Amino acid sequence: MVQAIRSSEVSLEELESHFGLTLTENPAFFPEWQAPDLKLTESEVQRLNQVKQHFRYLLRQPPVLEGAVKMVVLSPLLELAGFYEPPFQIRSEAEISISSKDPDTETVVRGAIDILVLMEKLWLLVIEAKMSDFSLTKALAQALSHMLASPEAVTFGMITNGTDFVFLRVNTEETATYSSSRVFSLLSPTNELIDVLTILKTLGQKIIKTS
Structure with missing residues (x-):
């Protein structure tokens, strides 16, 4: 019997x-x-400092909703990373379906989430929550299930609740294996959006080279 x-x-x-x-x-x-070897320009750093200031203003007016996070934090990051330009193709609300390999205990995972997919190799998930301090661990398995469903053997992911960011890498070439980065936070004394953008640009360059 199939378990969904x-x-x-x-x-x-x-x-x-x-x-x-x-x-x-x-x-x-x-x-x-x-x-990452990549270094950001001074103008990029200044823009990220402005984004962090805007986010701090949002925190003064809770709850911090998903739509506000997208406009204030995620959209500038995608723009600065070059993901609104060719060859990247963004789509949202991705529907997925993956099946386990054991026919005797077949399990199917299905779902549709508000997610951005770039060239099937980079998945960006914004946690839909009423508060920006919603834990990233709540969405870890969900993000990994979507990455496992990708036709690409190697995929990268980023989960954010607007305050924190974590990156993922999945490789299904032999056995399905994953790893994660440390958590980057907008509550850090330093502006860790600089690290986040540097990693996004690094992943973007890697995706272009392997496409």
């Missing part, structure tokens, strides 16, 4: 048991986030 699970309800344990997904802590698996 909504992607919004899937757990890491289910992805591990039904789809063989495993976590690796090998730093060589996901080097793109750790020490």
Whole structure:
């Protein structure tokens, strides 16, 4: 009998048991986030400082809703990363369906979430929550399920609740394996949007080279 699970309800344990997904802590698996060689321009840094100021203003008027996060934080990041220009193609509200490989205990994960997909290789998920401090861990399994459904063997992801950001890498070439970056936060004393944009641009360049 086929067991159907909504992607919004899937757990890491289910992805591990039904789809063989495993976590690796090998730093060589996901080097793109750790020490990018790319340097931002002074104008880009100034723009990111402005974005952080706008976000701080939003925090004074809770709840911080998903739509506001997209306008104030995510949209400038995508623009500065060059994702609104060719060859990138953005689509949203992606629907996915993945099936486990075991025919005796087949499990299907289906779902549609408000997500941005760039060339099938980079998935950006904005957590829909009433408060910006909604934990990224709540969306980790959901993001991984969508990345597993991608036709590309190697995919990258970013989850954000507007305050925090975490990057993911999934490789399904042999066994389904994933790793994550550390969490970058707008509540940090320094402007970690600089790190976030640097990683996004690094991933964008990598996607172009491998497309």
